[in-house]
Amino acid sequence: MQLTRALAATSDPGVWTPAEMPEWAVPAAFGILTIVYALIVFEVVHRALAAAVGGIVAVITLHIIGNGPDLGTVVTWIDEETIGLLIGMMVIVDILGKTGVFEWAAVQAYALSGGSIWRLSIIL
Numbered sequence: 001m002q003l004t005r006a007l008a009a010t011s012d013p014g015v016w017t018p019a020e021m022p023e024w025a026v027p028a029a030f031g032i033l034t035i036v037y038a039l040i041v042f043e044v045v046h047r048a049l050a051a052a053v054g055g056i057v058a059v060i061t062l063h064i065i066g067n068g069p070d071l072g073t074v075v076t077w078i079d080e081e082t083i084g085l086l087i088g089m090m091v092i093v094d095i096l097g098k099t100g101v102f103e104w105a106a107v108q109a110y111a112l113s114g115g116s117i118w119r120l121s122i123i124l
Helices: 002-008 025-041 047-063 071-076 079-101 101-113 117-123
Strands: none
Touching: 025 047, 079 101, 101 117
């Protein structure tokens, strides 16, 4: 734990360093994560909305603790290349899903496996 604190403590300007966390911080983070997973698993709301709300609640919890990052720091955590890659992949998967290529690939994989669950797992 000391090593983590030493690595996090930096004097560079513009770098967010976390404050000392109170005893309830870890259970609160675990609770946020559990609630987000429950919302996703039981499909109470759309998974993207559940993840966004969970992220917002986590940042608000950091502000309640007393040393939350400012908006400029939070924006620097967003990697534009990763967002672009994910959006591009989602577009490709959506188009391919409408053509039926995934169903065709599943049938081909099952036929190639000969009904063996182990072979099917390796093929997939």
